[in-house]
Amino acid sequence: MLQTPAPSDIVDTEHLSRLTTTAPREYVHRAALAEVFLTAEWSRTDEAHFTLSAQWPRTHAFFAPLGRTHYDPMMAAETIRQVGALLAHAGFGVPLGHQFLMWELNYRVVPGALSVGETPADLRLDVYCSDIRRRGGRLTGLAYEVVISENGRTLATGDARYTCTSPEVYRRLRADRLDAPPTASAPPTAPVEPRTVGRVDDFDVVLTPAGRPDRWRLRVDTRHPVLFDHPGDHIPGMVLLEAARQAVHSLAPEGQVVMPTAMDSTFHRYAEFGSPCVIGTEPAVNYPGSSERLVRVIGRQDGELLFTAITAVTALPTRN
Known part of the structure; x- marks a missing residue:
């Protein structure tokens, strides 16, 4: 019933x-x-x-x-x-x-x-x-x-x-x-000091020192659950944007928390596994009267332009 x-x-x-x-x-x-x-x-x-x-x-x-x-x-x-x-x-x-x-x-x-x-x-x-x-x-x-x-x-x-x-x-x-998929077991290159790029853990760092304060190698760790959420045949674009963000953060005064308030990014080709990618920064022309600092980040791989990201950065605002 x-x-x-x-x-x-x-x-x-x-x-x-x-x-x-x-x-x-x-x-x-x-x-x-x-x-x-x-x-x-x-x-x-x-x-x-x-x-x-x-x-x-x-x-x-x-x-x-x-x-x-x-x-x-x-x-x-x-x-x-x-x-x-x-x-x-x-x-x-x-x-x-x-x-x-x-x-x-x-x-x-x-x-x-x-x-x-x-x-x-x-x-x-x-x-x-x-x-x-x-x-x-x-x-x-x-x-x-x-x-x-x-x-x-x-x-x-x-x-x-x-x-x-x-x-x-x-x-x-x-x-x-x-x-020929990437070898997930390949050890990642050495990270820069996490605090210099706004990170706390080595695991979250995507830059490797390259002997100059404005040059790095892209650090690829396919074990990262967010940056490499699923297997693929090339390095995701969001990894390159994070590299740009970390590169720009490294230029900030020590101890200052900065915010990447804008980013204009262009991707020119696939970022391939197994080949070093060089990340570099150079000044960009600032907006007149702006308190933001503009930095151009350039990625190259195998001698070819990989991506560019013009990033605006400013000190973290006071919480309102």
């Missing part, structure tokens, strides 16, 4: 439909659910305009709060990267398994708006897509702009551009690298 369920056993399906869940990890090209910043809430206004949601945790295993008070701007960069992947799959029908090549990723944050609050930051992302490229009805490339806000207050803006290709085409392009 069936019993009538008690009131506490009745499921409020209308309420459940409004509960927040993360976006599918496959849609943002992450293996760990903990590394997914986007939620499953998104809508489309028209062909080119989307509204998405995201959440930044109050702390993170790698993107820890700067000075324990402000969100790491690199979380904005990673959020913008994830937006492009989700739009491709959920908005433009790109099948899972397709490969993406990021050509540009830029961000700018509002330092005073990045204070960590008493709860995680629930964010609204307004996205505008441009330069939508298709071949045979399938997306092959996209450029997009993102405005990240919380309760109507803008925290960050950014934009990115990428191309995507089918597994078959990618295999033809990268067959030699796919058939």
Whole structure:
């Protein structure tokens, strides 16, 4: 005999439909659910305009709060990267398994708006897509702009551009690298002193000394669970952005906590495993009247330009 369920056993399906869940990890090209910043809430206004949601945790295993008070701007960069992947799959029908090549990723944050609050930051992302490229009805490339806000207050803006290709085409392009995956057991090179690049642990350092205060080698440790969230045939772009951030931080006065408030990054080719990558810094032209310092970070591999990142850096603001 069936019993009538008690009131506490009745499921409020209308309420459940409004509960927040993360976006599918496959849609943002992450293996760990903990590394997914986007939620499953998104809508489309028209062909080119989307509204998405995201959440930044109050702390993170790698993107820890700067000075324990402000969100790491690199979380904005990673959020913008994830937006492009989700739009491709959920908005433009790109099948899972397709490969993406990021050509540009830029961000700018509002330092005073990045204070960590008493709860995680629930964010609204307004996205505008441009330069939508298709071949045979399938997306092959996209450029997009993102405005990240919380309760109507803008925290960050950014934009990115990428191309995507089918597994078959990618295999033809990268067959030699796919058939010879990186050796995970290869020991990483020696790290610089963590505190000089804004880190606490050797494990999180991506720079190796190269005998000059403005030159380093990229330090690659595929065991890192955030930077190398899943196996791949090349070094992820976010590792290069972290190298740029750490290089710029090393130029700050000792003991000063600095914030990378903006970064304009261009990727020129794949960063390959097994070949040294040289990271260097040089002054860039500052904005007139700006308190930020601009530094150009350049990465080279096998004598060729790998990436450039013009980074604006300023002292950590006072918590408001």
